[in-house]
Amino acid sequence: MKGKLYLIPTTLGETEPLEVMPYSVRKMIEQIDYYIVENEKSARRFIKKITPKKSQPDLQIMLLDKYAEELETRTYLNACDQGINVGLLSEAGVPAVADPGATIVKLAHEKGIQVVPLVGPSSILMALMASGMNGQNFAFNGYLPIDKLDRKKAIKELERLSKEKDQSQIFIETPYRNEKMFSDLKAVLTPGTRICIAVDISLPSEYIRTYTAKEWKQQQPDLHKRPAIFIIHK
Structure with missing residues (x-):
């Protein structure tokens, strides 16, 4: 056997x-x-x-x-x-x-x-669970492009897919580039698009919040070098 x-x-x-x-x-x-x-x-x-x-x-x-x-x-x-x-x-x-x-x-x-x-913690699923976004239809997209222009194009494409399919779009970033990703999300997404940021999942420092792109412009969470999951939904 x-x-x-x-x-x-x-x-x-x-x-x-x-x-x-x-x-x-x-x-x-x-x-x-x-x-x-x-x-x-x-x-x-x-x-x-x-x-x-x-x-x-x-x-x-x-x-x-x-x-x-x-x-x-x-x-x-x-x-x-x-x-x-x-x-x-x-x-x-x-x-x-x-x-x-x-x-x-x-x-x-x-x-x-x-x-x-075997059962155990998945940061991707735990972030989706806590996001308040569509858990019936979602896509995990891995890492977005490093190049700033390409990354912005990818963000707009994910926003389009989210609206077209009513689909939560999940992606990740290297922790030291989280701040750049956050800035691009606020700059590129339309004001009403929701963004969930989930960092340090399952740790004492866990931080999970969902706001619209417009509302996030008034927020400045510490994301530097912290494992993060990003989710958007239009």
Whole structure:
């Protein structure tokens, strides 16, 4: 019998794991010794935090970072062929959503390996839940263009799609560029378009607010270097 691939969520920051995820996550980490991760140091720290008694030397860590070669990553699920369960551990939040782990999940399906997603915090869904926007019809757009002109064009296009489809448009930005994104949203969007900004989700410093573009011009939240989700709806 083949082993399974477990998709293991992690916290979105320095939060106690069992405050934001069920006990089943801890239970599976106690049982699994083979892990595919983005960063070995942070993965080991999370595993130690949620299961302090687990033997760190027994862990088999496979890296899925920007240096990982495709031929090598295609061997990462070989343990499953031997009946061994493997854990895919996200760097923050849930694996395979805005996360490179999707390539491993695709490989699991190709190899006929059962994929088991575990419950945990997703900043994208938690932001949508708290936004007051359309949760029946929404799209996640990842990162918008870095170039200022291209970014403004993308924002206008998302606003058009939102109105045309009655669809909430979700996107993210590198934390140190949050302020530029915020400025462009206020400058480009029509006054009545709603903007939700959700930062530090699930942390003590959590900040989630939805205002119109016009109302946001009177607000100046601190977004610098804080993980943020942006949502717009016209």
